[in-house]
Amino acid sequence: MSKLKFKAVPGSIVAPQGFLASGVFCDIKRLGTGKGSNKGQKRDLALIVSEVPATVAGMFTTNQICAAPVKVCAERVKAGIAQAIVVNSGNANACTGKQGMKNALAMTALVSQQLHIADEHILVGSTGRIGVTMPMPNVREGILAAAQLLGTEPAQASEAVEAIMTSDTRPKQIAIEFKLGGRTVRIGGICKGAGMIQPGMSATGARPPALPAGLHATMLCFITTDAAIEAKTLQACLREAVAHSFNRITVDGDMSTNDTVLVLANGLAGNKGFRIQNSEFRIFQTALTHVCLELAKMIVRDGEGVHRVVTVRVGGARTIQDADAAARAVANSALVKTSWHGGDPNWGRIIDALGYSAATVVEDKVDIGYSAPGAGKILWSLRRGQPTKATFKQLCAAAAPKEFDLHLRLNLGQAGAVMYAADLTEAYVDYNKGDVTDPTTLGG
Amino acid sequence: MSKLKFKAVPGSIVAPQGFLASGVFCDIKRLGTGKGSNKGQKRDLALIVSEVPATVAGMFTTNQICAAPVKVCAERVKAGIAQAIVVNSGNANACTGKQGMKNALAMTALVSQQLHIADEHILVGSTGRIGVTMPMPNVREGILAAAQLLGTEPAQASEAVEAIMTSDTRPKQIAIEFKLGGRTVRIGGICKGAGMIQPGMSATGARPPALPAGLHATMLCFITTDAAIEAKTLQACLREAVAHSFNRITVDGDMSTNDTVLVLANGLAGNKGFRIQNSEFRIFQTALTHVCLELAKMIVRDGEGVHRVVTVRVGGARTIQDADAAARAVANSALVKTSWHGGDPNWGRIIDALGYSAATVVEDKVDIGYSAPGAGKILWSLRRGQPTKATFKQLCAAAAPKEFDLHLRLNLGQAGAVMYAADLTEAYVDYNKGDVTDPTTLGG
Numbered sequence: 001m002s003k004l005k006f007k008a009v010p011g012s013i014v015a016p017q018g019f020l021a022s023g024v025f026c027d028i029k030r031l032g033t034g035k036g037s038n039k040g041q042k043r044d045l046a047l048i049v050s051e052v053p054a055t056v057a058g059m060f061t062t063n064q065i066c067a068a069p070v071k072v073c074a075e076r077v078k079a080g081i082a083q084a085i086v087v088n089s090g091n092a093n094a095c096t097g098k099q100g101m102k103n104a105l106a107m108t109a110l111v112s113q114q115l116h117i118a119d120e121h122i123l124v125g126s127t128g129r130i131g132v133t134m135p136m137p138n139v140r141e142g143i144l145a146a147a148q149l150l151g152t153e154p155a156q157a158s159e160a161v162e163a164i165m166t167s168d169t170r171p172k173q174i175a176i177e178f179k180l181g182g183r184t185v186r187i188g189g190i191c192k193g194a195g196m197i198q199p200g201m202s203a204t205g206a207r208p209p210a211l212p213a214g215l216h217a218t219m220l221c222f223i224t225t226d227a228a229i230e231a232k233t234l235q236a237c238l239r240e241a242v243a244h245s246f247n248r249i250t251v252d253g254d255m256s257t258n259d260t261v262l263v264l265a266n267g268l269a270g271n272k273g274f275r276i277q278n279s280e281f282r283i284f285q286t287a288l289t290h291v292c293l294e295l296a297k298m299i300v301r302d303g304e305g306v307h308r309v310v311t312v313r314v315g316g317a318r319t320i321q322d323a324d325a326a327a328r329a330v331a332n333s334a335l336v337k338t339s340w341h342g343g344d345p346n347w348g349r350i351i352d353a354l355g356y357s358a359a360t361v362v363e364d365k366v367d368i369g370y371s372a373p374g375a376g377k378i379l380w381s382l383r384r385g386q387p388t389k390a391t392f393k394q395l396c397a398a399a400a401p402k403e404f405d406l407h408l409r410l411n412l413g414q415a416g417a418v419m420y421a422a423d424l425t426e427a428y429v430d431y432n433k434g435d436v437t438d439p440t441t442l443g444g
Numbered sequence: 445m446s447k448l449k450f451k452a453v454p455g456s457i458v459a460p461q462g463f464l465a466s467g468v469f470c471d472i473k474r475l476g477t478g479k480g481s482n483k484g485q486k487r488d489l490a491l492i493v494s495e496v497p498a499t500v501a502g503m504f505t506t507n508q509i510c511a512a513p514v515k516v517c518a519e520r521v522k523a524g525i526a527q528a529i530v531v532n533s534g535n536a537n538a539c540t541g542k543q544g545m546k547n548a549l550a551m552t553a554l555v556s557q558q559l560h561i562a563d564e565h566i567l568v569g570s571t572g573r574i575g576v577t578m579p580m581p582n583v584r585e586g587i588l589a590a591a592q593l594l595g596t597e598p599a600q601a602s603e604a605v606e607a608i609m610t611s612d613t614r615p616k617q618i619a620i621e622f623k624l625g626g627r628t629v630r631i632g633g634i635c636k637g638a639g640m641i642q643p644g645m646s647a648t649g650a651r652p653p654a655l656p657a658g659l660h661a662t663m664l665c666f667i668t669t670d671a672a673i674e675a676k677t678l679q680a681c682l683r684e685a686v687a688h689s690f691n692r693i694t695v696d697g698d699m700s701t702n703d704t705v706l707v708l709a710n711g712l713a714g715n716k717g718f719r720i721q722n723s724e725f726r727i728f729q730t731a732l733t734h735v736c737l738e739l740a741k742m743i744v745r746d747g748e749g750v751h752r753v754v755t756v757r758v759g760g761a762r763t764i765q766d767a768d769a770a771a772r773a774v775a776n777s778a779l780v781k782t783s784w785h786g787g788d789p790n791w792g793r794i795i796d797a798l799g800y801s802a803a804t805v806v807e808d809k810v811d812i813g814y815s816a817p818g819a820g821k822i823l824w825s826l827r828r829g830q831p832t833k834a835t836f837k838q839l840c841a842a843a844a845p846k847e848f849d850l851h852l853r854l855n856l857g858q859a860g861a862v863m864y865a866a867d868l869t870e871a872y873v874d875y876n877k878g879d880v881t882d883p884t885t886l887g888g
Contacts, residue, residue: 061794253777
């Protein structure tokens with residue numbers, strides 16, 4: 001996978017041919033500081049539009065409590081065609097009952113009127129506080145303004161990124177270019193994350209038996225491509241890409257009610273459509289996975305209060321399920337995460353978490369080691385359950401960088417799993433405890 | 445259960461007839477500040493001894509990585525007889541390989557020599573840093589000193605409590621007196637906790653299928669009673685008591701390698717032995733559960749950095765397993781725990797955690813409410829998935845006390861579960877990140 005090189009290009013979601021974007025401020029949090037286009041406030045409503053109908057694929061939270069916009073998207077994506085996405089921050093439209101569903105549908109209907117696109121080809125996403133009814137007059141003004149401001153400039157994609165951010169401290173966007181069937185194809189993407197981050201998404205929102213139950217910021221990701229690809233093939237590619245990216249990250253172990261990834265493929269690159277498992281499929285799959293993984297890592301790096309990012313690499317597990325359980329137990333252990341924050345190479349906490357995980361673990365088989373990101377030389381702290389001769393100073397140096405890999409070998413089988421995980425810091429606690437005297441500080 | 449009244453008495457583990465205790469400082473952390481009895485340092489080695497052989501029962505961590513002393517106890521408890529317990533803090537004797545097992549056995553052998561008690565009737569417990577070989581010369585000095593200092597005074601029990609503390613900020617002890625078969629019987633107990641606390645214990649250390657996989661400070665608890673009770677009956681009582689107490693608490697969701705509860709019953713109260721399910725059994729069972737629950741709550745209240753204690757009461761679940769999964773998901777959610785710290789009655793985070801739990805949850809059935817500890821009037825924030833008319837100010841007042849009950853009704857069945865949970869604070873993170881320039885700050 002890593003053999004293929006993709007050229008980075010500017011413009012994220014408007015880099016592929018035929019895509020437009022915009023982002024406006026319409027005061028969805030009702031701060032009362034003016035509406036319409038941005039008046040000094042962070043934007044909070046975005047539009048992403050293809051000039052022509054596109055094939056579409058989506059992956060959605062498997063949380064049983066699932067927001068109205070997620071339900072709308074999961075249903076509409078089934079038809080395989082879409083042309084526009086409307087997204088807001090500041091309100092998750094989750095746990096808002098029948099009115100919430102009416103409001104999500106009213107948002108797509110407004111976009112339909114403005115852009116003269118069939119309502120059923122419009123998708124919707126929301127992120128923000130749970131349980132608050134959407135301020136529809138504001139949303140309406142926002143959609144009207146955003147429809148007027150649509151364009152293909154990178155600055156417009158950046159305004160869309162800004163509009164989907166919540167506790168994110170920086171925008172997350174990427175675009176790449178590569179050859180596919182003799183044509184130049186681009187994939188662009190934007191996403192947001194920060195807290196309530198351990199997505200476990202499936203194509204329908206139904207929980208697949210293989211997915212661990214304990215999965216968990218809202219993450220939203222919107223991807224555009226000018227590749228020509230059938231909806232079913234696109235869905236297969238996205239499922240695989242998400243399995244190796246967004247479903248492998250954790251900030252705080254909490255799975256949101258709103259996690260959503262959508263891909264629109266409008267075919268304007270003019271490549272010949274391809275089918276599953278031919279060489280073009282594999283190139284596209286690799287490219288889409290690359291985009292998703294880069295965006296997923298940006299979410300972890302910019303997680304709430306995050307100071308260090310650790311890639312937990314489990315190997316030698318009896319089964320894939322064991323490998324996944326072992327990686328998630330370590331990646332979500334409060335004691336392991338606080339030790340990462342302190343730069344403490346505390347293998348005792350790590351082997352403790354392995355031991356209480358659902359994975360089969362045998363003490364005198366376990367290896368624990370450190371390396372720079374993406375492997376290279378591993379410094380082992382534990383081999384076959386026994387401390388190595390690595391000194392405490394050496395191990396501290398290995399656990400000191402802002403990013404490192406933690407290698408956990410169970411030596412019981414052949415299965416492996418990776419988790420991209422954040423440390424747990426005072427800043428995370430401070431941010432999320434909020435301030436009840438200022439309810440605008442209280443998160444979703 | 446709550447109908448029976450138990451009289452509180454002083455002396456904890458030496459309150460029952462025929463029990464002696466002591467606690468000394470022998471520098472197990474090798475701070476180099478002098479050995480033998482306490483020289484201004486916190487004690488770190490305790491002895492608990494019965495004048496006569498006692499029946500014994502034990503419950504042990506189900507972590508697959510399990511400390512040498514746990515293995516020794518799990519094996520010896522099977523015979524049903526014990527007379528002494530030696531316990532140290534400062535070193536967990538976990539992940540210490542064959543030498544660790546030799547050292548645990550050497551500790552019981554030393555006590556055997558000093559007290560002229562059969563080696564196989566001596567149990568051992570350890571808590572502290574994982575993966576460090578026990579400093580046996582210090583331990584030896586400690587055992588010799590502790591054997592000299594044994595006595596039946598409450599002050600000696602207090603010295604034993606001090607010796608088992610790690611990050612605990614205060615001692616945890618209790619003793620009660622009640623009538624059993626016409627005789628006055630006492631039960632006394634001491635325990636320690638603070639971090640790495642979500643015990644999931646079984647009688648053998650093997651993980652029972654019914655126990656959730658994700659269970660997790662080292663907690664140690666030692667209970668004495670002068671009741672006469674057969675070992676099998678005592679084990680049945682302890683299993684039930686732990687199921688309703690220590691296995692229902694969480695500080696940080698991490699299950700330790702060393703969690704241990706031991707009960708010695710020496711029969712000196714002179715009651716007639718009783719069997720399972722007669723009225724005396726029920727009285728003893730209720731008394732033992734009361735002692736375990738009071739000690740378990742002390743552990744949560746004194747958890748690392750803990751500011752608020754919340755009793756999560758799930759009702760109306762489809763199954764016991766669902767009720768347990770729902771309660772643990774909420775009790776261990778980083779976002780829910782930080783909102784408790786902030787006094788934020790954030791039902792969005794709570795229903796989110798319910799939704800990603802393994803329990804079946806239906807959004808428009810869920811009730812969420814608050815009450816003072818132990819029920820009374822419930823203030824509902826959500827009924828059948830819809831916000832109630834309770835004001836934000838009212839809900840903040842309900843979530844403001846240092847202790848409150850959180851009522852979660854799924855309204856899908858009849859099953860319930862309770863978890864005694866701690867909030868997540870900056871102080872927890874600060875304590876557990878430690879300071880790599882001062883390895884003595886780094887926890888087990």
